[in-house]
Amino acid sequence: MTLTEEEPPRPGTIRLQNGQVLDVKSDSGRKMDSLPVIDVSGMYSDNFERRKAVAEQVRTAAHEIGFFYAINHGVDLRHPKNTFEQAKLFFELPTEKKMEVFTDLVPNEYVGYHPLEHYSRSGHLCEAFNWAYDAKFDPETLDPNEPSINIWPTGVLNFKETLFEHHTQMLSFSRRMTRIFALALHLPEDAFDMYIQRPEAGMRILHYPQQEAAEEDQNGIGAHTDFECFTTVTQDDCGGLEVLSKDGEWIQAKPIPGAFVVNIADCFMRQTNDFFVSTVHRVINKSGKERYSCPFFFGFDRKKILEAVPTCVSESNPMKYPIMTAGEYYAWRANKAKSQRGEY
Numbered sequence: 001m002t003l004t005e006e007e008p009p010r011p012g013t014i015r016l017q018n019g020q021v022l023d024v025k026s027d028s029g030r031k032m033d034s035l036p037v038i039d040v041s042g043m044y045s046d047n048f049e050r051r052k053a054v055a056e057q058v059r060t061a062a063h064e065i066g067f068f069y070a071i072n073h074g075v076d077l078r079h080p081k082n083t084f085e086q087a088k089l090f091f092e093l094p095t096e097k098k099m100e101v102f103t104d105l106v107p108n109e110y111v112g113y114h115p116l117e118h119y120s121r122s123g124h125l126c127e128a129f130n131w132a133y134d135a136k137f138d139p140e141t142l143d144p145n146e147p148s149i150n151i152w153p154t155g156v157l158n159f160k161e162t163l164f165e166h167h168t169q170m171l172s173f174s175r176r177m178t179r180i181f182a183l184a185l186h187l188p189e190d191a192f193d194m195y196i197q198r199p200e201a202g203m204r205i206l207h208y209p210q211q212e213a214a215e216e217d218q219n220g221i222g223a224h225t226d227f228e229c230f231t232t233v234t235q236d237d238c239g240g241l242e243v244l245s246k247d248g249e250w251i252q253a254k255p256i257p258g259a260f261v262v263n264i265a266d267c268f269m270r271q272t273n274d275f276f277v278s279t280v281h282r283v284i285n286k287s288g289k290e291r292y293s294c295p296f297f298f299g300f301d302r303k304k305i306l307e308a309v310p311t312c313v314s315e316s317n318p319m320k321y322p323i324m325t326a327g328e329y330y331a332w333r334a335n336k337a338k339s340q341r342g343e344y
């Protein structure tokens with residue numbers, strides 16, 4: 001990967017913000033249920049063998065497709081329900097009100113309101129509100145006085161509180177999952193603990209209006225990979241999330257009631273020297289309804305260096321990526337995403 005400007009991508013390919021160029025064979029999502037479904041309840045077990053059994057399934061899924069459904073994840077479904085209710089109220093507000101928390105008010109960060117079609121050449125059809133980690137809502141924080149970078153709309157009753165109730169649950173789920181990922185990489189279970197005492201933990205609510213344009217002309221959200229280690233998405237029942245398989249076919253990640261969709265993101269891909277796949281995905285809302293979703297993006301402390309995982313490098317398989325801190329990587333990606341270059 002390079003951090004320089006590149007030529008436009010060839011036809012039949014997409015170029016990602018992280019520098020990769022990928023072949024895409026077909027443009028319509030295939031209806032197949034080939035994303036693995038993993039019962040992750042064993043990650044809460046006191047029995048090491050049960051945790052290890054979950055980790056081995058996660059290892060296969062993260063390596064082969066980079067996407068899986070997590071069922072029996074332990075997060076009370078009242079939280080996503082309440083969050084979706086708040087999302088509906090927020091996105092119904094007049095644009096001027098939402099623009100009071102326009103994301104460009106906070107340079108270099110991804111927080112605040114992202115209006116429709118704001119960051120894309122090829123026509124995103126979604127609007128989003130993003131919020132970042134706030135130590136005050138982390139029961140495990142080492143520094144409760146750390147200032148927050150978030151911006152919040154005024155006069156929207158219970159908005160911040162409801163979103164953070166959900167965020168705190170996702171924080172705890174993601175810390176557990178990180179231990180599973182460590183086991184999945186055949187590392188000690190606590191190998192990443194020091195990287196997530198102060199994690200990168202952004203969350204967003206997304207609203208996809210009904211799409212009238214043809215799918216080749218418009219995407220709810222264009223093909224992209226996520227920045228951090230892994231993302232956990234709660235989606236409503238509309239469908240529309242699609243995953244690019246290794247053979248270049250779009251696979252529909254149909255909603256499974258109560259399940260999360262977990263996907264590997266770029267920092268894990270880099271640190272595992274491509275053993276974990278950061279899979280390209282997109283959303284096209286063909287449901288005829290308004291779609292809502294809520295991804296939680298989890299990654300390592302900005303101050304930490306993204307070094308290669310020891311089980312993923314060897315003399316014959318040296319590290320492919322330049323070493324940098326997690327913060328440097330996030331800032332590079334956030335600025336690229338916000339500079340309207342039309343890549344994802």
Ligand SMILES: O=C(O)CCC(=O)C(=O)O
Nearest residue numbers: 206233235241283293295
């Ligand atoms: O809306 C979804 O299901 C996924 C959204 C997504 O991929 C993202 O925000 O990065």
Ligand SMILES: [Fe+2]
Nearest residue numbers: 224225226281
């Ligand atoms: Fe994504």
